[in-house]
Amino acid sequence: MRAGDVIATNDPWQGSGHIYDINVMRPVFKGERLIGYTMSITHLPDIGGLGFSATARQVFEEGLRIPVWRIVEQGQVDHKLFDLIAANVRTPAQTLGDLHSNIACNEVGGRLLLEFMAEAGLDDLEAIADAIVESSEQAIRGKIAEMPDGVYRSTFDIEGVHAPVRLACAVHIQGDAVEIDFDGTSAAVDVAINVPLAYAKAFAVYTFKCITVPGLPNNQGCVSPITVRAPSDCILNPLAPRPTGGRHIIGHCVTPLLMGALTQAVPGEVQADSGMLNLVNVQGKNDRDREVSSIFFACGGFGAMNGVDGYPTLPSPTNMTGVPIEVWEDLTSMTILRKRLLPDTGGAGRSRGGVGQEIVMRNDSGHPMTLSCLAAMTDFAPRGFLGGSPGSLRRYEINGDAVHPKGRHLLAPGDLLRIVEPGGGGFGPPGERAPERIREDIRQGFVTLEGALRDYGVRIE
Numbered sequence: 001m002r003a004g005d006v007i008a009t010n011d012p013w014q015g016s017g018h019i020y021d022i023n024v025m026r027p028v029f030k031g032e033r034l035i036g037y038t039m040s041i042t043h044l045p046d047i048g049g050l051g052f053s054a055t056a057r058q059v060f061e062e063g064l065r066i067p068v069w070r071i072v073e074q075g076q077v078d079h080k081l082f083d084l085i086a087a088n089v090r091t092p093a094q095t096l097g098d099l100h101s102n103i104a105c106n107e108v109g110g111r112l113l114l115e116f117m118a119e120a121g122l123d124d125l126e127a128i129a130d131a132i133v134e135s136s137e138q139a140i141r142g143k144i145a146e147m148p149d150g151v152y153r154s155t156f157d158i159e160g161v162h163a164p165v166r167l168a169c170a171v172h173i174q175g176d177a178v179e180i181d182f183d184g185t186s187a188a189v190d191v192a193i194n195v196p197l198a199y200a201k202a203f204a205v206y207t208f209k210c211i212t213v214p215g216l217p218n219n220q221g222c223v224s225p226i227t228v229r230a231p232s233d234c235i236l237n238p239l240a241p242r243p244t245g246g247r248h249i250i251g252h253c254v255t256p257l258l259m260g261a262l263t264q265a266v267p268g269e270v271q272a273d274s275g276m277l278n279l280v281n282v283q284g285k286n287d288r289d290r291e292v293s294s295i296f297f298a299c300g301g302f303g304a305m306n307g308v309d310g311y312p313t314l315p316s317p318t319n320m321t322g323v324p325i326e327v328w329e330d331l332t333s334m335t336i337l338r339k340r341l342l343p344d345t346g347g348a349g350r351s352r353g354g355v356g357q358e359i360v361m362r363n364d365s366g367h368p369m370t371l372s373c374l375a376a377m378t379d380f381a382p383r384g385f386l387g388g389s390p391g392s393l394r395r396y397e398i399n400g401d402a403v404h405p406k407g408r409h410l411l412a413p414g415d416l417l418r419i420v421e422p423g424g425g426g427f428g429p430p431g432e433r434a435p436e437r438i439r440e441d442i443r444q445g446f447v448t449l450e451g452a453l454r455d456y457g458v459r460i461e
Contacts, residue, residue: 001027001034006072006103011065013240016041017199017247018192019062020052022099024071026106028113035117035124038109040102044095046293048088052281053372054161054246054406056192062245064088072103090283091293136213136221141176143212144225147265149174154260155184158253159379161191161406165235167253171261180204180258182230182237189235192243193406195251200236201228203254206317210255211262211269246374246406248318252276253376255317256303256383263385268306272347272425273382274316275300275356275391280419284369286333292365294332297322301346301354301391301424303382309437310354310424312341312446333365342392342420344451347381349388349426350433355446356392356421363411375405377422388426389455395420430456 001007008024009015015023025039049056049063056062064085071078085099086092122128152171157164168184188194205223209216216222230237235250259270280296297320302310315321322328325336338360346353363369373396382391396403397418403409411417438458441447452458 004075024102056243188238192245194238272303275422304351304427345423347426348430348455350428353424384425387429391423
């Protein structure tokens with residue numbers, strides 16, 4: 001690698017788990033010396049194939065798969081590759097624009113890194129990097145060492161496409177290290193909900209960061225104390241060419257799976273299940289006849305924790321967000337008719353789960369729109385922990401009729417899509433919730449008078 005080079009790939013097994021993420025890396029040179037790298041990863045609006053969905057049967061159907069490639073060489077863009085990408089996607093300006101943004105992002109990051117080194121009088125980063133990684137690892141190991149040694153197991157089912165999927169783990173805590181084994185997890189499937197091991201490992205490490213030292217910046221020191229294994233070609237370790245487009249649907253469940261195991265080790269530190277993220281990918285033309293490929297993000301309620309109620313409609317275990325509704329409406333010509341919180345959807349408990357929401361949108365583009373739904377929690381509700389009640393279920397409807405939450409559907413002009421987002425699970429027995437907190441729930445609109453009587457046995461006059 002030389003100054004001005006940029007390397008990229010969207011290979012699911014070498015990047016972040018599915019073909020729709022482009023991983024872009026730039027070497028940073030100080031004079032003639034390579035001193036580090038900058039990297040950015042973004043979700044591309046389109047990379048060809050079926051488009052972002054859970055319906056592909058092999059990775060080949062999902063779009064253009066780019067091996068590790070020098071997309072810029074000493075400052076010169078590989079225009080042949082960019083022409084190839086443009087010929088394979090529905091929205092070339094948008095897709096290539098995002099890729100150029102990645103390149104610019106890495107350029108700015110490298111410039112800022114060199115400015116930092118100059119300001120701090122550093123010739124290289126080895127010493128400071130070693131110190132950060134070592135102190136982070138010590139902090140994580142110190143917290144793990146406070147946990148009781150043992151083997152803690154968890155198993156639960158989540159919706160697949162044709163049949164439920166079983167997720168299982170054994171968490172081995174020994175001294176200041178953790179081994180996580182996903183043995184017992186269902187085999188990989190022929191639909192795009194498989195999860196490359198790197199993605200599953202990321203959420204395993206995230207879970208332990210949450211209950212140890214959550215404020216630490218991400219670095220190798222956070223990862224080193226944690227070993228993750230999974231059977232070959234299980235749904236958490238699929239082999240190519242398994243499709244992985246909707247890997248978040250199952251991958252996000254790694255965190256609640258491990259939280260379930262850790263209720264046995266550190267019950268006061270865990271979080272009940274959340275309603276999780278929900279994605280709807282929209283493809284077609286807007287009312288100005290411009291090609292559209294865009295994602296609508298929504299989420300259910302946050303899972304409750306010890307002494308902490310779950311927030312309404314907050315994503316977990318990811319931090320996705322969306323553009324303002326008005327921007328999305330202008331881009332897609334899909335009109336959001338209603339967006340409201342749903343009382344009584346959060347699981348009852350000493351701490352209450354966050355409530356879900358209802359979203360109704362109409363296709364006002366004048367063209368058919370293809371919707372790809374990528375959601376879970378439609379048959380298995382977010383679980384409550386340590387006596388807490390489960391949250392509500394998610395569902396999709398088109399013109400009042402239920403549709404598959406992982407399917408591709410055609411939304412004709414004027415058709416309505418209704419999404420009901422689930423509530424998060426509760427924490428602790430509902431009977432231990434203080435009456436004044438229930439009154440405040442009612443005042444805020446999170447619980448109804450009927451819900452207070454049904455779920456908590458409390459009559460509020």
